[in-house]
Amino acid sequence: MRTPVTIRNVATEAGVSISTVSKALNGTGHIGAKTREHVIAVANRLGFRPNDLAQSLHRGRSFSVGILSNDIYGRFTLPIVGGIEEALSDNRVSVFLCNAADDLERQKRHLDALLAKRIDGLILTARRTDYLAPLDIAALGIPVVHAYAQSAAPGAICILPDDEGGAYDATRHLIALGRKRIAHVGGPQSFEATRLRQAGYRAALKEAGLAPPPDSELFGAWSEEWGRDAARRLIDGKAGLPDAIVCGSDQIARGMADGLREGGIDMPGQTALVSFDNWDVIAAATRPALTTVDPNLKELGAQAGLTLLSLIEGKDVKPGIRRVPSKLIIRRSCGSPDRS
Amino acid sequence: MRTPVTIRNVATEAGVSISTVSKALNGTGHIGAKTREHVIAVANRLGFRPNDLAQSLHRGRSFSVGILSNDIYGRFTLPIVGGIEEALSDNRVSVFLCNAADDLERQKRHLDALLAKRIDGLILTARRTDYLAPLDIAALGIPVVHAYAQSAAPGAICILPDDEGGAYDATRHLIALGRKRIAHVGGPQSFEATRLRQAGYRAALKEAGLAPPPDSELFGAWSEEWGRDAARRLIDGKAGLPDAIVCGSDQIARGMADGLREGGIDMPGQTALVSFDNWDVIAAATRPALTTVDPNLKELGAQAGLTLLSLIEGKDVKPGIRRVPSKLIIRRSCGSPDRS
DNA sequence: GACGCTACGGAAAAGCTTTTCCTAAGTCAA
DNA sequence: TTGACTTAGGAAAAGCTTTTCCGTAGCGTC
Structure with missing residues (x-):
């Protein structure tokens, strides 16, 4: 050395x-x-x-920030952290990655280390958008932004995906394609994301003068298995087969697609599908490939990074929740020309 | 503030x-x-x-290291980085995360920033195990470890998964279950991982006095689609249906399972499956759930982190390639009692 | 030649901590 | 009372950089 x-x-x-x-x-x-x-x-x-350490000592700014993730292994983490890292490194700021792992003791240790290292600011990320960060951010004495997480702290800044808007757009897309009997098959109702996606679906229907068909708003696990179960319920249901289904996630949609195909339903001919996540390994591999709402997580991360930068630079940032618009990724499942 | x-x-x-x-x-x-x-x-x-910066200035050690990833978005990155982060944070070392993104200019910028911040050491990770890091590590003047990446530099230390050993174990498992006509359906032959997995499959067959059935070593993309194509080829092949198949990845195995099921083949009864990756979203959702080789990437990351720590502390570390043993995760697809 | 102004570079102070050396005070033993 | 030794705490130096203040030299003008 x-x-x-x-x-x-x-x-x-x-x-x-x-x-x-x-x-x-x-x-x-x-x-x-x-x-x-x-x-x-x-x-x-x-x-x-x-020596950057000596410079930092003198200039009072370390050009480093912390990402404190509550779920470093979750699949949402990658694009968010990637977006953060890219936005900040493009602005000369290096990024510490810390995994709190739902462990308050570990979280405290990380915070101690980061504060000792005089980070310029902190980004908190979580596994689900309705996660309430258990942290007194005012006591940290540095700027904090929440990405894909929320906070009960006054003045907190939270960057979240636009679940309601995404579902609205996806449902509007189906309506624009002439679909009239549109079902909704969501994840667990305990997730705010499930409820917001349902609300967006309903808003689009209402605006088009449509109503959800009877017994066509269903809820279950974030899993392919639930998707297959739901397919059976819709095929066997008294209300008749819907001509389109808004699924709460790509996994549910994949199960739905398998279940419908095995039940002899032609997709997208008889029934079109849209879903959420744009989780490529699932969405592209599903038959037919899924039209799906991309929550734009990389962009969410980038905005979190740039927002933190503004705070660090002393700029005025309006507190509260900011929702990053999603993108509808068109593949075959909705029945419109494949634009992907 | x-x-x-x-x-x-x-x-x-x-x-x-x-x-x-x-x-x-x-x-x-x-x-x-x-x-x-x-x-x-x-x-x-x-x-x-x-102030840790002032302490670092005096003690000549910053208790921070860099992870320079060449693929921050790849799914292998999560467990590797997670393992690194956990091992190092448990030892009071904070971890900078940098995404080089296959861009030499970006890589240089990150290295400049990290060296200026006087990191104690560096871990390089990549998207594939046969990636040769384009970096003169001797010129850095700090300890370097490669995790899921290799280096042409003399004295380099590389921590890799044991692809050959994992395929050997998986194939041995099928043989122990009485399977005799075992096929291999791998990914692209340009990947070292594909070749090593094939070698492990062949070693286990040879040891048991078996040979690969004719036309039963196939290669294609890391995709479900290739898996379905391969299923059709094996069903239609002159050699007769194999009673077991070693698939090069969970994605291939999922396509294989779908293809076999739709071709009327009972799994694992007629044909058993094992695969690689233990990519949970695929492996658990496949019907039947996949028995698969877990490359132990979190452990790989942890070993990379602890190895770097030893180097930083001036301990003697033997250069070269170290392979982390994999684990065979038993689910239904191999036909043995479900132990998961 | 004297005075004023500007360019130029060095010394010292500052940022924050740790460590070393020095001095004073206390205690004990002869 | 004197001398030796130990405890206790302060001042200064050190780690590495940036910034400020000061002094000198050079040049131009009167």
Whole structure:
């Protein structure tokens, strides 16, 4: 392990003082052009890289932030963290990743370490959008943004997906394709996301002068198995087969597609499907490939990162919930020309 | 944004010098018990948290490391990074996450930032195990470990999954269950992982005095579609249906299972399946649920983290490739009692 | 030649902590 | 009472950088 080159090494080699090196490299003070060029050449030759820790000590800003995730293993985490990392690294800020893992003791340890490292700010992420972060953010003394998580703290800033708007758009899309008897098969009702997606579905129906068919708003697990069960219920139901189904997630939709196909239903001919998540490994592999609402999680992460940056820079940011618009990804399951 | 409490604030409040505060809090030097208790009480009351940056400057170690991932969005990344993070945070080391995204310019920027922040070490991860990191690690001057990636650099340390051993175990398991005509349906031959899994399958067959049935070693994409195609080829093949199939991934196996079921084949009765990845969203949802090789990626990450820690602490670590043993996760597809 | 102004670079202070060296006070033994 | 030793705490230096203040030299003008 090599000792990094310090400003003193450069000063000695260049035959000037350390303040001259600093000024030459930073273009500050008054350093003659010849001296400046000479110092820069020496610094480059020696591979001098200023010690960021020392700089941070002096400038009062570390150009690092923490991501404290409550679910580092969850599939939503990847695009969110990816979006955060990209937005911040593009702005010279490095990102610590910490996994709290639903463990308050671990969370405390991470916070202690991050605060000791004088991070400029913190982003909290969770597994589900209705997660209430158990954290006194005011006591941290640094800017905090919640991404895919909420907070009971006054003045909190939360960046969330637009579940209601996404379901509204997806249902509108089906209506625009001429579908009239549209069912909704959601996840667990205990999830706010389930309820918001249902609300968006209902809003679109209402606006079109339609109503949900009888017994066609169903709820179950976030699983393919529930999707297959729901398919059987809709095939066997007294109300007749819906001509379209809004599924609460790609997994449910995949089960629904398998169940309908095995029940002899042609998709999207007899029944069209749309769903949520744009979880590619599922959505693209389902037969037919799923038209699905992409919650734009990478963009959500990027907005969280940039919002935190604004806070760090002392800009005014309006507190509260901000919802990132989703995108409808068209594949075959809805029956419109495949645009993917 | 509140200014953090410094050691000077504590010294002033406690009526002692800053060196006394440092000694009292660290249990160094000679500080009387009464003075020590008083200083600690004041420090706690003020919420003093030593500035880690200043400490790092003095002690020459930052207790932070970098993870430079070449695929932050890939599904292998989650458990690897999770394992790294957990192992290191349990040892007081914080983890920077950086996404190089197959972009040498971005990679350079990240490295510059990390080296300036005087990280203690670096872990490189990639999307595939045969990725050769394009990096002169000797020039970094800090310890480096590769996790799920390789390096042409002499003395490099690479932690990889045991693809060959996992396929060997899975195939041995099928043989132990009495299967005799065992096919192999892998991913792209351009992947080292495909070739190693095939080698493990062949080793187990050879050891049992068996041979691959004719036309039963097939290769295609990492996709369900390829799995369905392969199912048709095996059903229609002249060699007769194999009584077991080793699939190169869960995705391939899922397509295989769908293809076989739709071709009227009973699984695991007529044909048993094993596969690779233990990608839960696929493996558990496949009908029948997949017996699959878990490459133990979280453990791989943990070992990478602990290996880096040993390097940082100046311990002797043998260079080269280290393979983390996999685990065979038993579900229904192999035909043995469901132990999951 | 004297005075004033500006460019230039060095020394010192500052940011925050830890460690070392020094000094004073207290205690004990002769 | 004196000398030796130990405890206790403060001042200064160190880690690495940036910034400010100061002094000197050079140049131009009167």
